[in-house]
Amino acid sequence: MSQEKEITLQFQDVMIGRIIGKGGSVVKVVREQSEAKIIVSEKHIASEVRTVTISGNVKQIASAFGLIVDIVVKHTLEPIEMVLLVDVNVPLLGLLRKAEGLEVTREGHKLMLTGSKNAMIVLINGILNTPYAE
Secondary structure (H helix, E strand, O other), X not given: OOOOEEEEEEEEHXXXXXXXXXXXXXXXXXXXXXXXXXXXOOOOOOOOEEEEEEEEOHHHHHHHHHHHHHHHHHHXXXXXXXEEEOOOOOOOHHHHHHOOOEEEXXXXXXXXXXXXXXXXXXXXXXXXXXXXXX
């Protein structure tokens, strides 16, 4: 059995509604199709930002991420903007070279991503498949 990993994404609350769907219908489909564990943070009055945490093996996370990006793409035009929360020890330089067409700004644990769906998927797969110290 492969090692369990986790990624966390941040979205504006309006996009979270689209990811969850009416009565949780959309996120349920994403969970079933990807077999990943997906946790959406509760809504807080003081914040318009919520997190989506995806965990599982590399294949499950990559599948769930791709499905979520598909949802985002349906409701926005490319380039897509997304925030990925990562461990500060993730070696990104080599991964970013492979993810052509992706603009990345890093602030501590936050990566602000702007680019195409394909470039984001390349980066996520690279992060998931790169060993790093936790």
